[in-house]
Amino acid sequence: MFISDISTLNQRVGGMVTKKALSCFIFLFLIHSSLPLQAAFVKSYFAYVYESPQAQSEIKLRLTRGQSVEEVEKSGNWVKIKVEEQTGWIHRLSLSDQATLSKISISKKPIAKRSKRQRNPRLRTARAAVGVKGLRESQANRIKEDAGDYEAVAEMETYVVSEETAMQFIVEYQE
Amino acid sequence: MVKRIPPGFRNIIGCFRIFLIYLICCLLTYTSVTADEYHYKNVLVGDRAATMGGAYIGAADDSSGSFYNPAGIAFAYGDSVSGSGNAYHSSRTTYSQAIGADDWVRDSTTILPNFFGMIKKYGDYTVAISYIVPDSIIEHQDQKFNVNNAAVNQYYLSLHSEDKTNMIGPSLAYKFSDTLSVGISLFYSYRIYRYQQSEFLALPSGLADISYNSVKLEEYSYLPKIGIQYSPFEPLFIGLTISQGILESRTLQQDSSKIEDNIFTLSNAEHSQIKTYPTQISLGAAFYYSPSLLFALDADYYATTEEDLQNVTNVAFGTEWFIDATHAIRGGIFTNNDNRVECTTSACNEAQLNMNGLTFGYSNYTRTNSFTLGAVYSAGTGKADVYGDKSAIVDMERQSITVVFAANYNY
Amino acid sequence: MKKILSILILFQFFAFSSILADETNFRLRENQIEQGYSEADIEAEIQFGRNLAATILAKYKLHPNRELQRYIATLGTAIASQIGRDELTYYFAVIDVDDINAYACPGGYIFITKGAIQTMANEAQLAGVIAHEIGHVDHRHVVKNLKIRAKGDSATSGIAAAFGGTSATARILLDQLTEKAFSLLFEEGINKDSEFEADATGVEILTALGYDWQSYRDYVAGLQGYIGQGQGQVLNKTHPSVSQRVDKITQFSNQSNFGELHGKTNTTRFQKYHRLL
Numbered sequence: 001m002f003i004s005d006i007s008t009l010n011q012r013v014g015g016m017v018t019k020k021a022l023s024c025f026i027f028l029f030l031i032h033s034s035l036p037l038q039a040a041f042v043k044s045y046f047a048y049v050y051e052s053p054q055a056q057s058e059i060k061l062r063l064t065r066g067q068s069v070e071e072v073e074k075s076g077n078w079v080k081i082k083v084e085e086q087t088g089w090i091h092r093l094s095l096s097d098q099a100t101l102s103k104i105s106i107s108k109k110p111i112a113k114r115s116k117r118q119r120n121p122r123l124r125t126a127r128a129a130v131g132v133k134g135l136r137e138s139q140a141n142r143i144k145e146d147a148g149d150y151e152a153v154a155e156m157e158t159y160v161v162s163e164e165t166a167m168q169f170i171v172e173y174q175e
Numbered sequence: 176m177v178k179r180i181p182p183g184f185r186n187i188i189g190c191f192r193i194f195l196i197y198l199i200c201c202l203l204t205y206t207s208v209t210a211d212e213y214h215y216k217n218v219l220v221g222d223r224a225a226t227m228g229g230a231y232i233g234a235a236d237d238s239s240g241s242f243y244n245p246a247g248i249a250f251a252y253g254d255s256v257s258g259s260g261n262a263y264h265s266s267r268t269t270y271s272q273a274i275g276a277d278d279w280v281r282d283s284t285t286i287l288p289n290f291f292g293m294i295k296k297y298g299d300y301t302v303a304i305s306y307i308v309p310d311s312i313i314e315h316q317d318q319k320f321n322v323n324n325a326a327v328n329q330y331y332l333s334l335h336s337e338d339k340t341n342m343i344g345p346s347l348a349y350k351f352s353d354t355l356s357v358g359i360s361l362f363y364s365y366r367i368y369r370y371q372q373s374e375f376l377a378l379p380s381g382l383a384d385i386s387y388n389s390v391k392l393e394e395y396s397y398l399p400k401i402g403i404q405y406s407p408f409e410p411l412f413i414g415l416t417i418s419q420g421i422l423e424s425r426t427l428q429q430d431s432s433k434i435e436d437n438i439f440t441l442s443n444a445e446h447s448q449i450k451t452y453p454t455q456i457s458l459g460a461a462f463y464y465s466p467s468l469l470f471a472l473d474a475d476y477y478a479t480t481e482e483d484l485q486n487v488t489n490v491a492f493g494t495e496w497f498i499d500a501t502h503a504i505r506g507g508i509f510t511n512n513d514n515r516v517e518c519t520t521s522a523c524n525e526a527q528l529n530m531n532g533l534t535f536g537y538s539n540y541t542r543t544n545s546f547t548l549g550a551v552y553s554a555g556t557g558k559a560d561v562y563g564d565k566s567a568i569v570d571m572e573r574q575s576i577t578v579v580f581a582a583n584y585n586y
Numbered sequence: 587m588k589k590i591l592s593i594l595i596l597f598q599f600f601a602f603s604s605i606l607a608d609e610t611n612f613r614l615r616e617n618q619i620e621q622g623y624s625e626a627d628i629e630a631e632i633q634f635g636r637n638l639a640a641t642i643l644a645k646y647k648l649h650p651n652r653e654l655q656r657y658i659a660t661l662g663t664a665i666a667s668q669i670g671r672d673e674l675t676y677y678f679a680v681i682d683v684d685d686i687n688a689y690a691c692p693g694g695y696i697f698i699t700k701g702a703i704q705t706m707a708n709e710a711q712l713a714g715v716i717a718h719e720i721g722h723v724d725h726r727h728v729v730k731n732l733k734i735r736a737k738g739d740s741a742t743s744g745i746a747a748a749f750g751g752t753s754a755t756a757r758i759l760l761d762q763l764t765e766k767a768f769s770l771l772f773e774e775g776i777n778k779d780s781e782f783e784a785d786a787t788g789v790e791i792l793t794a795l796g797y798d799w800q801s802y803r804d805y806v807a808g809l810q811g812y813i814g815q816g817q818g819q820v821l822n823k824t825h826p827s828v829s830q831r832v833d834k835i836t837q838f839s840n841q842s843n844f845g846e847l848h849g850k851t852n853t854t855r856f857q858k859y860h861r862l863l
Contacts, residue, residue, distance in 0.1 A: 153695075173852065
């Protein structure tokens with residue numbers, strides 16, 4: 001139906017309308033093809049750019065965190081990118097849509113301890129509320145007065161090492 | 176339906192004014208019954224659907240989807256509960272120059288809860304329960320006429336009619352893949368129609384004639400509906416539904432009593448009636464242009480086997496635009512055509528009125544719930560055979576407005 | 587001419603529609619698409635995760651050997667710096683229990699049990715398990731399941747308010763969420779798809795770092811021997827079946843063309859720390 005409508009128009013106003021419609025579509029087609037490439041950023045501490053989408057293929061480049069690249073193509077877990085005048089494949093886990101975010105930290109204070117006198121009524125309320133909401137008795141009993149060993153958490157937080165040390169530990173070690 | 180001829184008028188044929196009063200009674204008698212049996216889209220169900228002109232066969236992915244296309248609920252976002260009401264439904268019907276040179280105007284107003292439903296998802300299966308009021312009319316008229324002729328001094332007429340249909344039923348849908356689902360709904364429907372009319376004629380002799388008529392119609396039926404939704408390519412979804420009403424029982428009860436010339440008479444009758452429902456086939460398309468813009472187009476076809484009715488096609492188009500994640504607005508247009516044959520001087524079926532409608536709505540969303548406010552406006556023109564003998568076909572028109580309010584909770 | 591026109595029209599329609607429509611699920615409306623996480627949301631996640639970690643450590647003690655803890659933390663930090671979320675600092679610890687399992691709390695607090703490390707043969711297996719847990723944090727499996735977000739824009743509202751003990755209701759909410767999180771980690775499990783997704787992440791990162799991904803598959807397969815015994819009970823309840831996991835891992839590796847070449851296992855180094863358990 002559409003085609004015959006066009007041809008009717010065509011008959012009435014000659015080739016002008018058809019030509020205009022055609023040029024309009026060609027224009028739109030060109031716009032589609034020339035849409036800007038998706039920008040991405042390297043999220044990993046470092047990332048290799050490979051010749052082909054395989055970890056065993058030749059390494060062309062080594063990128064570091066924060067570098068910006070252009071995505072050309074996606075294939076499974078690999079992304080073809082364009083950076084520093086070269087193209088190559090990088091693992092998708094190394095990339096992010098957003099520029100590198102800075103570390104977010106919180107105030108590491110334990111939950112405020114309540115005085116002994118205040119604690120009990122709330123505990124009863126909490127247990128009652130939990131009972132009403134239908135959690136099992138065993139779960140309800142787990143709500144202890146000072147639930148949480150924050151000293152142990154602080155201890156756990158001291159185990160962490162710098163990223164540089166950690167990367168050396170993995171990358172530079174050979175057996 | 177019963178056409179009550181008021182006592183005292185049978186012998187008076189030359190008085191034009193009385194004849195007109197008789198005419199009014201006849202109009203009142205039949206028109207208050209006909210409004211719902213002859214139109215299929217008097218009340219739009221659900222909030223999202225109603226504000227989109229009722230074009231919902233291709234989408235139908237919330238609890239009101241059980242009514243439009245049960246296959247759509249397979250694509251519901253999560254579990255939810257929703258309820259919607261027609262906060263205010265008002266209709267005005269005008270018969271042009273039906274009383275000499277004057278128009279006869281009839282109004283009706285109702286407030287009704289129109290839909291309540293729940294959806295629960297179990298993996299690829301979705302289950303829903305809905306309660307729907309697809310049609311509800313309440314009319315009340317009280318009139319006094321000062322006739323003051325040789326036969327009658329005053330004529331009092333009081334009538335009340337209600338026609339309400341309730342449907343309730345479960346729905347089950349299965350999602351085969353992101354592009355195909357099927358569903359089935361089974362509704363049980365109960366319709367009750369009551370009509371009560373009282374007349375009082377004050378006679379010049381000082382005596383009075385009184386009459387009382389009542390009609391009660393109860394109809395129980397089943398409405399199974401099966402549906403399918405399929406996406407041939409992104410971002411289009413096509414829906415198809417078929418439904419067929421099945422009558423369980425229809426009982427008509429008529430009672431009348433009168434005192435005329437000081438003689439009291441009483442009559443009553445009860446009949447079982449057979450009614451066949453039309454088969455409804457609906458096709459809809461939903462075009463998900465972007466996460467903020469949706470277009471929907473529906474066509475409904477009702478095929479009837481009743482002799483004096485015709486097949487009807489209704490079309491609806493709707494759109495939904497999310498301004499952002501919190502605000503959305505919707506609009507739509509639809510047709511609501513009459514299944515009676517067109518009224519001309521040679522053929523008529525009491526009346527015929529084809530209506531067109533326009534809808535608009537606004538919704539506000541939070542992470543777990545939403546509310547919707549909207550309006551449905553419809554208007555139409557047609558013809559009515561006011562004397563019942565095709566001698567005078569008058570123009571009629573109807574306008575109605577419905578305010579829709581709905582709330583939805585996702586959990 | 588007409589034919590060319592109709593082809594072009596069809597092409598435009600398809601081209602436009604694929605550009606405009608959401609690729610993953612085009613039916614999702616604007617209000618249903620997962621909104622981004624604000625800084626306040628991430629702070630709420632870290633607070634909640636830290637609280638959950640404290641609850642776990644109240645029940646299960648840290649392994650006393652600091653050198654072992656350092657080893658796990660170093661491995662973990664390296665893996666996290668490659669695939670973890672930029673804005674989080676990931677913490678790792680070994681808890682002194684015989685159960686075979688690992689737990690990832692929101693905000694980057696990750697635990698591995700002594701029992702799990704005992705059953706491992708090399709560093710590739712340990713790296714795979716750590717990567718699996720980091721995958722849970724990256725994909726926000728617990729956060730999404732419990733819908734953990736800051737209520738308003740400021741970190742002093744919503745979940746964060748609960749930590750200040752400002753109201754009984756907030757306190758109860760926090761306790762209930764912590765209970766639910768505990769239940770997800772130790773009893774119910776999150777859901778199958780999340781576990782498969784985390785396994786896939788684990789295998790991906792192993793190959794990206796040059797580790798032997800087959801060792802991780804063998805480790806998962808080997809867990810079958812412990813299911814049914816006391817040590818494997820919690821693991822069995824909270825994860826899909828071993829055979830399903832192994833199948834999914836193999837399927838994923840084939841799809842990704844990992845090949846059967848063996849990467850590094852660093853067995854010698856691993857054994858040195860294994861002795862400290």
